[in-house]
Amino acid sequence: MYGALMEQLSLLREKGIDFEVIPGVSVLTSAAASLGIELTMDNISQSVIIARGSLRIPVPEKQSILALSSHQSTMVIFTAIHIIEKVVEDLLKGGYPKDTPVGVVYHSTWKDEKVIRGTLEDIVQKVKDNRIYRTAIIVVGKVVNPERVYSTKLYDPSYTHSFRRGSS
Template sequence: MTGNKVYIVGAGPGDPELLTVKAHRLLVQADLVIYAGSLVNPEILRVCRPDAELVNSATMTMEEVMSMIERAYLEGRKVVRLHSGDPHIYGAIREQMDMLREKGIPYEVVPGVSVLTSAAASLGTELTLEGVSQSILITRGGQRIPLDPREDIRALAQHRSTMVIFAAIHMIERVVRDLVEGGYSPETPVGVVYHSTWPDELVIRGTLQDIVRKVKEARIYRTALIVVGDVVDPKNYRRSKLYDPGYTHSFRRGNSGASRAEESVPAQRDP
């Protein structure tokens, strides 16, 4: 078993070209791939070998998944546990890591492109826009699995920062009500991205006043991300200081003279 380990891999949001190079390599090499079938684009699995065993975990419990992983590991097979997006966000990987440790099975987590960022790309927006919002609140719907009251959407809305809401499109009416009651204006822009980067991707734009109607008209009930905040449709914003010609930082001369980088770092020459 020397050198063998289990890989927990982020598959990205859906587009096979958004697999990381490492994720692609591991899928090509894998003997067993256990994937979240309701969330992972099946096109991604085309990179796997024809003789690889592909198992959809949608109907399995965590104990069943771990039992399959353990058996394959003890057989010396290369195992990939494939998650959608990035496994660190609503990926339930902590319990998997703990169970693997308890079994003495080494593992490695390979991050992936999150739907959080792919949805922002689909919307054509920047989630941290200067002069609009420099904070992102990430949460999920809490209908089936209740949230701590401190993390309730209504409570988080008091900050009026950019908010990204996972797994809540089926309860969009309640989400909008909580956002408005929590402090967002009804005119606050909202973007909904269904199947971000998949061939059937759908982007819906609106405000808290009309997004419920637009989502219902589009007949979207699952696999969509909700992005709330003025960054979705900014009317005014400030230029970033990072590239402002009047702003000096350690790597660039400003109007006031040489930068610290020029004073302390030798000039780099092309080879």
């Protein structure tokens, strides 16, 4: 989801070097698996916003973490663990309540993976306590720790969908 792939491919093309892009598993999905969560859940969050945190690279105002926070959907934030204080400040200013669940996954799928859960109120200290400053992803929203797991219509016997006719 985030990287320097286009820069690297441009240079390889310029130099006439053949290459092949082999898809892998994104930290977006591996972090969700490490947290044991779905990024969308019925009645909780129907959308996922993928954003990058930055202090030095200009971000269009409407795409800032502050502006995107108004949606209150699941937000997955790349490249921002080193500025987590600013990220949390913007999320709170943007409208997320301070008790909003947050998951941080450091080195997702690596042997030294760390999974930290908290809220916007305490996640900064938890990240500092675990000495995480790089190579981590931040997942924000109720899906990280849903108050109640609602059953979807998919398994409701009375619900008709493409795989079965619902009972009356």
